[in-house]
Amino acid sequence: MLRLTKKDISLLVVVIVLTMLAPFLLNPFPSDSGLAQFNAGYPDLMQKFVIFGIFAIGFNILFGLTGYLSFGHAAFLGVGSYAAVWMYKLVSYNVLPAVVLAVIVAGLFSVLIGYVSLRRSGIYFSILTLAFAQMSFALAYSVLSNPSFNLTNGETGLQVYANDPQIFHGDHLPNFPHLFGLSMGSTYKMAAGAWEFQFNVAYYFCAIFMILAFYLSMRLVRSPFGLILRAVKTNQTRLNYTGLNTRPYTLAAFVISGMYAGLAGGLLAATDPLAGAERMQWTASGEVVLMTILGGVGTLIGPILGAGFIKYLENIFSKINDNVLHQWFSFMPDGIEDLMVMIIHPFVGKGWHLTLGLMFMLVVTFLPGGLVEGGQRIKTWWANRKSSDKAGKPASTPAE
Amino acid sequence: MDAILLQILNGLDKGSAYALIALGLTLIFGTLGVVNFAHGALFMIGAFCAVTLQKVLTLSTISIDPEKKDFLGQPLKVETPYVHNWFGEATGSSIIEWSVPLAILFAIPVMMAVGYAMERGLIRHFYNRPHADQILVTFGLAIVLQEIVKYFFGANPIQTPAPDTVSGSIDIGLMFGFAENAIIYPIWRLVYFAFAFAIIGAVFAFLRFTTFGMVIRAGMSDRETVGLLGINIDKRFTFMFGIAAAVAGLAGVMYGPINPPNYHMGMDFLVLSFVVVVVGGMGSLPGAVLAGFLLGILESIASTAWATTMIPGINQIIIYLVAIIVLLTRPRGLMGRKGVMEE
Amino acid sequence: MSSFTPNRRSLLKGGVALGAGVAAPTIFTGQSWAASHAYTNAPQGGSVTLGFNVPQTGPYADEGADELLAQQLAVEHLNGMGDGGCLNTFSSKALKGNGILGKKVEFVTGDTQTKSDAARASAKSMIEKDGAIMINGGSSSGVAVAVQGLCQEAGVIFMAGLTHANDTTGKDRKANGFRHFFNAYMSAAALAPVLEAELGADRRAYHLTADYNWGWTQEESIVASTQAMGWETVNTVKTPLASTDFSSYITPVLNSGADVLVLNHYGGNMVNSLSNAIQFDLLNKQVNGKDFKIVVPLYSELMAAGAGENIKGVLGSMNYNWQLDNEGSKQFVKSFGEKYGKPPSNSAQTCYAQVLLYADACERAGTFNPCGVVAALEGFEFDGLGNGKTLYRADDHQCFKDVLVVRGAQNPTTAYDTLEIVNVTPAEQVTYAPNNPLFGGDEASLGTCNPGA
Numbered sequence A: 001m002l003r004l005t006k007k008d009i010s011l012l013v014v015v016i017v018l019t020m021l022a023p024f025l026l027n028p029f030p031s032d033s034g035l036a037q038f039n040a041g042y043p044d045l046m047q048k049f050v051i052f053g054i055f056a057i058g059f060n061i062l063f064g065l066t067g068y069l070s071f072g073h074a075a076f077l078g079v080g081s082y083a084a085v086w087m088y089k090l091v092s093y094n095v096l097p098a099v100v101l102a103v104i105v106a107g108l109f110s111v112l113i114g115y116v117s118l119r120r121s122g123i124y125f126s127i128l129t130l131a132f133a134q135m136s137f138a139l140a141y142s143v144l145s146n147p148s149f150n151l152t153n154g155e156t157g158l159q160v161y162a163n164d165p166q167i168f169h170g171d172h173l174p175n176f177p178h179l180f181g182l183s184m185g186s187t188y189k190m191a192a193g194a195w196e197f198q199f200n201v202a203y204y205f206c207a208i209f210m211i212l213a214f215y216l217s218m219r220l221v222r223s224p225f226g227l228i229l230r231a232v233k234t235n236q237t238r239l240n241y242t243g244l245n246t247r248p249y250t251l252a253a254f255v256i257s258g259m260y261a262g263l264a265g266g267l268l269a270a271t272d273p274l275a276g277a278e279r280m281q282w283t284a285s286g287e288v289v290l291m292t293i294l295g296g297v298g299t300l301i302g303p304i305l306g307a308g309f310i311k312y313l314e315n316i317f318s319k320i321n322d323n324v325l326h327q328w329f330s331f332m333p334d335g336i337e338d339l340m341v342m343i344i345h346p347f348v349g350k351g352w353h354l355t356l357g358l359m360f361m362l363v364v365t366f367l368p369g370g371l372v373e374g375g376q377r378i379k380t381w382w383a384n385r386k387s388s389d390k391a392g393k394p395a396s397t398p399a400e
Numbered sequence B: 001m002d003a004i005l006l007q008i009l010n011g012l013d014k015g016s017a018y019a020l021i022a023l024g025l026t027l028i029f030g031t032l033g034v035v036n037f038a039h040g041a042l043f044m045i046g047a048f049c050a051v052t053l054q055k056v057l058t059l060s061t062i063s064i065d066p067e068k069k070d071f072l073g074q075p076l077k078v079e080t081p082y083v084h085n086w087f088g089e090a091t092g093s094s095i096i097e098w099s100v101p102l103a104i105l106f107a108i109p110v111m112m113a114v115g116y117a118m119e120r121g122l123i124r125h126f127y128n129r130p131h132a133d134q135i136l137v138t139f140g141l142a143i144v145l146q147e148i149v150k151y152f153f154g155a156n157p158i159q160t161p162a163p164d165t166v167s168g169s170i171d172i173g174l175m176f177g178f179a180e181n182a183i184i185y186p187i188w189r190l191v192y193f194a195f196a197f198a199i200i201g202a203v204f205a206f207l208r209f210t211t212f213g214m215v216i217r218a219g220m221s222d223r224e225t226v227g228l229l230g231i232n233i234d235k236r237f238t239f240m241f242g243i244a245a246a247v248a249g250l251a252g253v254m255y256g257p258i259n260p261p262n263y264h265m266g267m268d269f270l271v272l273s274f275v276v277v278v279v280g281g282m283g284s285l286p287g288a289v290l291a292g293f294l295l296g297i298l299e300s301i302a303s304t305a306w307a308t309t310m311i312p313g314i315n316q317i318i319i320y321l322v323a324i325i326v327l328l329t330r331p332r333g334l335m336g337r338k339g340v341m342e343e
Numbered sequence C: 001m002s003s004f005t006p007n008r009r010s011l012l013k014g015g016v017a018l019g020a021g022v023a024a025p026t027i028f029t030g031q032s033w034a035a036s037h038a039y040t041n042a043p044q045g046g047s048v049t050l051g052f053n054v055p056q057t058g059p060y061a062d063e064g065a066d067e068l069l070a071q072q073l074a075v076e077h078l079n080g081m082g083d084g085g086c087l088n089t090f091s092s093k094a095l096k097g098n099g100i101l102g103k104k105v106e107f108v109t110g111d112t113q114t115k116s117d118a119a120r121a122s123a124k125s126m127i128e129k130d131g132a133i134m135i136n137g138g139s140s141s142g143v144a145v146a147v148q149g150l151c152q153e154a155g156v157i158f159m160a161g162l163t164h165a166n167d168t169t170g171k172d173r174k175a176n177g178f179r180h181f182f183n184a185y186m187s188a189a190a191l192a193p194v195l196e197a198e199l200g201a202d203r204r205a206y207h208l209t210a211d212y213n214w215g216w217t218q219e220e221s222i223v224a225s226t227q228a229m230g231w232e233t234v235n236t237v238k239t240p241l242a243s244t245d246f247s248s249y250i251t252p253v254l255n256s257g258a259d260v261l262v263l264n265h266y267g268g269n270m271v272n273s274l275s276n277a278i279q280f281d282l283l284n285k286q287v288n289g290k291d292f293k294i295v296v297p298l299y300s301e302l303m304a305a306g307a308g309e310n311i312k313g314v315l316g317s318m319n320y321n322w323q324l325d326n327e328g329s330k331q332f333v334k335s336f337g338e339k340y341g342k343p344p345s346n347s348a349q350t351c352y353a354q355v356l357l358y359a360d361a362c363e364r365a366g367t368f369n370p371c372g373v374v375a376a377l378e379g380f381e382f383d384g385l386g387n388g389k390t391l392y393r394a395d396d397h398q399c400f401k402d403v404l405v406v407r408g409a410q411n412p413t414t415a416y417d418t419l420e421i422v423n424v425t426p427a428e429q430v431t432y433a434p435n436n437p438l439f440g441g442d443e444a445s446l447g448t449c450n451p452g453a
Helices: A006-020 A034-038 A043-066 A074-090 A095-117 A122-141 A201-222 A224-241 A247-271 A282-295 A302-319 A322-331 A334-347 A349-366 A370-389 B002-032 B039-057 B082-087 B089-097 B099-121 B131-153 B187-209 B211-221 B223-228 B233-255 B265-280 B285-302 B305-310 B314-329 C005-023 C061-078 C116-128 C141-154 C184-199 C213-228 C247-254 C267-279 C301-311 C327-340 C346-365 C370-377
Strands: A187-192 A195-200 B060-069 B075-081 B169-171 B184-186 C047-054 C104-111 C134-137 C157-160 C204-210 C232-239 C260-264 C293-298 C315-318 C380-382 C390-392 C403-408 C419-425
Touching (some): A034 A322, A043 A195, A043 A247, A043 A282, A043 A302, A043 C116, A074 A122, A074 A247, A095 A122, A095 A247, A195 A201, A201 A247, A282 A302, A282 A349, A282 A370, A302 A370, A302 C116, A334 A349, A349 B131, A349 C104, B002 B039, B002 B285, B039 B089, B039 B099, B039 B233, B039 B265, B075 B082, B082 B089, B089 B099, B099 B233, B169 B187, B184 B187, B187 B233, B187 B285, B265 B314, C047 C061, C047 C116, C047 C346, C061 C104, C061 C134, C061 C301, C061 C346, C104 C116, C134 C346, C141 C157, C141 C213, C157 C346, C184 C315, C184 C403, C184 C419, C204 C213, C213 C232, C213 C260, C213 C293, C247 C267, C267 C301, C301 C403, C346 C380
Parallel strands (some): C047 C134, C260 C293
Antiparallel strands (some): A187 A195, B060 B075, C315 C403, C380 C390, C403 C419
C-alpha cells in the first residue's frame, strides 16, 4: 500500500518506532545518577534531532543522489524560519500556516538560487551556492534590519512583540506557537521510578513531519526520478548525449531539498519563536554537509544519524564541566581522580569542539561510508559470529 | 584621487594575504587533487609560530621587588627575560622586538614539517576518496588544530608587534609628488606587500626555472604520464605540500603585526580563500594570485563611503557578488582549466 | 512494491493505541514544564540548581571562562565555603552562607557559542533537563536578548551577564530579566563630561560602528551626548561584523577633517580596528590644530590585553574595574585574586554580583518563585558588591550605579593595571527616564512576570 519494498517498509517501521519511543530510548539513565549527563531525552534536544534530521534528509536528496554539493543550504533554512516568524507576527501563533509558508518561501527562494547556480557544476556550483548564502546572511544580519525597514531584526533575531498585529490571535490562545490551541511548549512528564520521561507536543509535531519527510525521500529515491538523479551523479555528460536535458531534474532536486530545509526552518520556529541570522551562515551550511557525510552520503538513514550525532555532541559534551567530572570519578582515590579529570578535561565542556573534530577524522578515516557503514559492519560481524556458531554452515554468508 | 589610491593600497595589502593562502590551496589542489579545508589552520599556525617564538624569547626569571605591590598588596614579582640577562638589556629588548622577522626562520622548517606530517600521516590516505570525504577529514583536522592552539594560547588575540624601525607609517605620497599627508601608509603593510610579492615570485620561479618545478608542472597536467616516465611523482608532490604549508605559514607569521593573531583567524580566511581560488579558476596558480589581488582591491573600494551610500551593504557582499558575476560570465573562473573539479 | 495489507489493520490498531496512550494524561500544562508545582523547576530536595550560560567556544571563550570562575566563586560563597567574599560587605544581610533558603546551591554550565540559537538551546537544556531555576551569564547583547526572551517564556529568572546594548532593558525588556551591567546610554552620559574636559567642546568626531544592533545603539547614544555638548559628527560608518582588517575604513578618516575617532566595536573587532588605527599613526597626528584622539566607549580587560600597547591614552568606559576603591570591591578582588591568581574582569564582577543578588532576592522573598524574586529585586537598593550604591530600577530592571571612565595607562607595571580610572561618574548623571526614546519609548513594557507552570 505504501508502494515500498519489504525492506524499506521494515526500515520505515524502525524509524517510526524509534522516533515515537525516543523519550524513553534517549533517557536510559536514572535522573539522579552520574550518567544522567548523557541523557538526551529532553524536549529541546529531541526536537533538534528530528528537525536537523529533516534538514539532512533533504540535503541528501540533492547531494546524495545528484552529487551536487551545495554549500549554501542553510540559507533556505533561515528563510523558512523568518517566514514562519513573520506569519506569527502578522497572522497568529498557529504553527500550521507558519510551516506551510516556510516551505513555500524556501521553495521559491531555492528556485531562484538553484536556477542560477545549476548553470555550473562541481566546485563552481558549490561556490555559487555559498556566495548566495553568505550574501543572504550578511544582509539579514545588518542591512535588512535597519530601523526603517526591519525585516530580520538582525543580531537579536526576529521575534514576536506584544504590539505586532497577530490578527487571528485571541486571548484564549497560548502566547506561544500552538496547533489550534495546543501549545507547542506543553510537556507531559511521566515519572517512573528513578526515571523521568518527557513527552513534548512540539517534538511529536516535528517527529511526524520527519517521518513523512523520510517516507517521501524513500519514495523519491526508489522512483524513476530518483534513478535519473543518480544517473546525473554517475555521468551527466552521457545522460545529456542520450538527449535528456538534465537541468530540470537537478533543479527539481534542488528545490525539493530547499523545501525540506525550509520545512526544518519552519519547524525550528515552531518549537521556538525566534529566527536568527546565524542560521544562514556558512558554518550552518557546512554543518549539514558534515552531518550527511558523517552519517553516510546517499543512504536513507545516514543523514538522520549524522544529524543526531553532531547535535548530541554539541548539546551534551559542551555541558560536562570539571564539577561533573569530579563527581564521576569521586569513587577513585584523590590522586587518580584528579588525573582522570585532567585527562578528560580537554575533550569536554569548552573543549567539545576538539572531540567533534577528532570524531570527524576518525569516522571518515575508518568508516568511509559514514556511520551507516559502522552499523553494517557490526551487523556483518554479528551475522558472521552467529553463522560460525552454527558449525555446519560456512561463515561466508554475504552481508547486505 | 588619493583616497582611491589609498584604497588600492589597502586592497593590495588584503589581496596579498588572500593571494598567498589561495596560492597554497591551489598548489595542493593542483598537485594532489585534494580539497584542503585545513589550509586556513596552516595560516593560523604560522602566525602562532611568531607568538611561540615571542613567548620563548620572553621566558623570564622571577625576582621579588618588595618596594612595589601587586593587586593583592603582596610584594610584586618582577619578570626579567633570560635574554636580558644573557645579552644585556638593550640587546635583549631588540631581540624580543625582532621576534616576528626572526620567526620567519623558525616558521619555515616548522611549517614544512607540519605540511609533511599532514600529507604523509593523513591526507595521503584520501587521494582516492571522494572530495566530500576530503572536506570532512580536513575540516576535522582544522578544528583539532584550532582547539590545540586555543588550549595553549587562549581565545583572546595576542599582540605580535613589528620591530620599532618598521612600525608606524610613512608619507609615500611625498615620494610620488603628492601633497603632504595625502598618502600615509603603515610601513609594515608595505613590507607585507613586498614580502608577498617576493614569495609569489619565488614559487613561480621555482616552478618555472628548476627541473624539479618542471616535473611538478608536468605532474599537475598529466600525473599518469609522468609516472610512466619512471619519475616518483608522489614524493615530489609531498614536498610541494610542504611548500604550500610553508607559504600559508609565512603569510601568517607576517600577518601578526597587522592584526593580532587568535586561534580562529584561519577560519575567517578559509571561506574567503576558497572563493578566491574558484574565482581565479581551479588549478590555475596565476589565476589564484590575480583573483586574490582583484578581490582585495574590490573589497577595499566597496567599503568607501560613496560605494556604501550608493548601494547599502555593498561592503558586506562585494566578494560574493563578484564571485557570482565572474562564475556566470566565465564558467571556469578567470583562468581555470577545463575538466578540473567540474564533475 | 509488495502489498502490505495483511498488516494494515494491526498497524492502524497500534497507531490508535499509541495515540490514545499519548493523549490519555490530560495534564498538559499551559506552555511550560513542570506540572504539579506552582512554578517552573521548583527546587526539590535539599538543593537548588542555577544555570551558568557563558561562551565557551568562539572568540569570547576567554571572557566566558572568566565569568564562569566568578560564578563558581559566588556559589562557593553562597554555600559558606571560602572566605565568604562579598557576603561580608553586602548591605543586605539576608544571606547566611547556608545556600539559598537553606538549600545547597548547585550549578550546571552550558556553551552559548555567542550565537542566539546555541545560547537558547543550552539554556533550554539547563531548564528542561537539569531543572535550572535561574540562568546567568553571556557576553553579547544578541544572546542576552534571545535568552531573556526564552526565560520569560519558560518562567525562570534571567540575570544577564555582559550585555551593553540599550535594547536589553529597552525595547526588549522582560519582567523575568534583570541587568546589572551598564548600557550604551550610560557609557555616553559618563564619557561626555570627561571628553569635554579633556578634549574640549569643539571637536569633530568620526564613528566606526560594528554593523549590528549593539553597535547602532552605542553610536546613537554617543552621537546624541557628544553633539549635545557641541561636538560635530563628521561621519558614521558601519563596518561588517566579519571584518578582520579595518584599513579600508581607517584611511578615509585621515583626510575627513575629523580629529576624534570613536570606535563602536567590541572584542576582536575593537582589538583589530584600534591596532589598525595605531598603525596609521592616527594618535601622532595634528588635525584642526588639535591632537588626534581615539575613544573606545566600551572597554573590557580582555580587549585591553588583546590590544596591548595600542590602548595607551585611549579613553573608554567600564562597568567595574578591580582598582575601584570601596569595601565591596576590595573584598571581591581579594577573594577572586587569592583563588585564581589574577584580579577579576568587569564581566566576572557583573556575573558574581548577579548571582548574589538573585540569591539574596530569594532569601528576602522567602521563595524561589520567579514572581516573588522579581518583586524582591524591583526597586532594591544595595551596596557592598563592588560598584558602590546601586539601585535595581523597577520600571525596566536596569541597575543604576556609578560608571567608570578609564584610560589606557602610559606606564603599566603589571599586566593588570593597563587601564587607569580617570573618573567615577555618579549614578545621577547617567540616569534616564524609563520611557527614553533610545529605550523603546512609551511602547516598551516589561509585561508581567511569568512563573511558568
